[in-house]
Amino acid sequence: MTILATDVLRRTPLFASLPEDDLRWAASVAVPRRYGKREAIFREGDAVEGFYVVASGKVKVFKLSEEGKEQVLHVLGPGQSFAEAALFEGGAYPAYAETLAQTETFLIQKRPFLDMLERRPKVAIRMLGSLSRWLRQMTGLVEDLSLRDVEARLLLFLSGELQDRGIPLKDGATLELPFSKNVLASRLGTVPETFSRALKKLQEDGRIDVRGKRIRIVSAASLMAGKATAGPNRRTGTAEPGRR
Amino acid sequence: MTILATDVLRRTPLFASLPEDDLRWAASVAVPRRYGKREAIFREGDAVEGFYVVASGKVKVFKLSEEGKEQVLHVLGPGQSFAEAALFEGGAYPAYAETLAQTETFLIQKRPFLDMLERRPKVAIRMLGSLSRWLRQMTGLVEDLSLRDVEARLLLFLSGELQDRGIPLKDGATLELPFSKNVLASRLGTVPETFSRALKKLQEDGRIDVRGKRIRIVSAASLMAGKATAGPNRRTGTAEPGRR
DNA sequence: CGGTCGATTGAGAAACCTCAACGAGGGTGG
DNA sequence: CCACCCTCGTTGAGGTTTCTCAATCGACCG
Missing domain, CATH: 2.60.120.10 (Jelly Rolls)
Structure with missing residues (x-):
């Protein structure tokens, strides 16, 4: 048709x-x-x-x-x-x-x-x-x-997907990956192996729950936090902008 | 004024x-x-x-x-x-x-x-x-x-600069870096240290000659070649496009 | 049931970054 | 005019992330 x-x-x-x-x-x-x-x-x-x-x-x-x-x-x-x-x-x-x-x-x-x-x-x-x-x-x-490692990119992607679909970012929210993990890995600028390990790590850290293409947000709070408890800034040097 | x-x-x-x-x-x-x-x-x-x-x-x-x-x-x-x-x-x-x-x-x-x-x-x-x-x-x-390592990005940048200024890419061509090496490093997505080492390596390989911000192309042929003598493709898998 | 594809896991290598130290050059204030 | 400081660039050493290669497993298809 x-x-x-x-x-x-x-x-x-x-x-x-x-x-x-x-x-x-x-x-x-x-x-x-x-x-x-x-x-x-x-x-x-x-x-x-x-x-x-x-x-x-x-x-x-x-x-x-x-x-x-x-x-x-x-x-x-x-x-x-x-x-x-x-x-x-x-x-x-x-x-x-x-x-x-x-x-x-x-x-x-x-x-x-x-x-x-x-x-x-x-x-x-x-x-x-x-x-x-x-x-x-x-x-x-x-x-x-x-500027971000694979884990951070993945987290950003997940919360972006939730937002795109109007799903509030809170514990228990679930979403289905819109395409294969291999494609997603490539979208995130990495290879399937690294992507797989990143997913696994997030799961082991108790932040998400993975069942196939289904991702459940376990701890929404920790999704947003940079890296659980990140330290203070390291590099200063030429980094700070607009300091005239 | x-x-x-x-x-x-x-x-x-x-x-x-x-x-x-x-x-x-x-x-x-x-x-x-x-x-x-x-x-x-x-x-x-x-x-x-x-x-x-x-x-x-x-x-x-x-x-x-x-x-x-x-x-x-x-x-x-x-x-x-x-x-x-x-x-x-x-x-x-x-x-x-x-x-x-x-x-x-x-x-x-x-x-x-x-x-x-x-x-x-x-x-x-x-x-x-x-x-x-x-x-x-x-x-x-x-x-x-x-998809490219720092060395490849640098080479691409150099030949791009030459082209932008209408300088033919051949042995002996020279150009002046249009901004500081630190800024260029950041433009290439790396840090000054790595950038500096990439420049040095190209020089040691006899491909370019560096004097401050002045870069002289020693071997134009090798600028274009991927990595001197690159091997054939490795990964096939999902990589090849358009294979129906 | 064999075969292919997607996904995962392990082990090792490579590229890159971080930290620290140092030197050359340029500008500034004494 | 000189000493000082600051920025820029370079170099070395070590650590981290990511990639590569290989093997395996489950699901799905024909």
Whole structure:
């Protein structure tokens, strides 16, 4: 069965509550595409056709090192779009995109969409919001990778997931990991082995309870605390900012 | 002496070759600000006033960990702008900005600028280009931090710098580091000690020659090669993308 | 039931960070 | 003009985190 482009687009931040005819116009340049599980949508270096909106399924966007290690930048589900920035920068996608499950997407073609932007400032401004969110996420990822160890990243991810779903962060709250542990490990910038050990440690410390993909928060208080009882700052030197 | 806003804005990608009256209008909402060396422009969490264009001097934008370690996201010089994305996302800056030298900036205030965007789709589209470039840089930084060791990051930085200045990458090419080694270390996601050792190793391997901030490329060929003579791929597993 | 995939565990190695000490250079105040 | 101080950069030693490699186990699929 086929999914209606207008219905999908209406759910995206980018196109939501646009005048009906704008929406139909956008839908008219949206190319439906279906993928099997573990299928490439595009690869780094591929020529940019446009950006994508996920109608159903799940997609991971990632970078790949020469040795074959991957860093997941984002995992997207229905209603989310990706590769928007590729429209405005160079002619090639700067990362890989691959399905994690059977997936349907709409490709919004570059040329028609850019033309639309000129006539619809409102859409351009929404797009600015989209890119800004992406940018914030990426700087957050940089911060994670550079300034936090794996355990801290994992904790941050868990509380972020809870928040995204509106689940209050308190003892007993549970959530289901939205994708496989291997993918999550890569999203957190580590390998499955290290990730597994981090999960185990948190469990042994009595902070969470793991049963498969189900995580139960045992001690919400300790989730937020840096490292149980962290010591005071160590390094001062050039570290303190704004000290004129 | 004071710098004319119009002259500065004209040099930025965002405002370049805009109609003269648009430019003057933008300049009229630009607030000039001067800072001493090592002075904070804003801190993470500060309320967003607008974004900044550097007129003279040098600014670093960075994240700070609880322990005081910093990760430099970008260093900006005259004609460059920063914190654009903060206009569209939340009300607080997501990072720190601090001068590296005496600096003059123009603050482009949020409210008037957003109003302008509605009337000037062209500016909005340029802004999309700006954000996309930022986004690409940040994903590049993520890739660096996650998938490359310090030595590789350093090499990549060096060849990137050469390219930015239009210096052909061949034996004997030289460049001057655009900022202190400590800042560069932080930009590369490491500490001064590790950075220093990486430089030393490259020199001992006969790939570059270091004299203070002056770097001379001794063996351009080996700059590009992953690690002199790298072996074939190791890990396969989930690594290879697009294998359906 | 064999096979594949995701996940886990152990052991060892590698990269990186921390701490401490030191030297060179630049600016400042006496 | 010189002594002092401060910052920047470097070096050494040791510790920590993370990665690598290998083996194993359970679940699911054909």
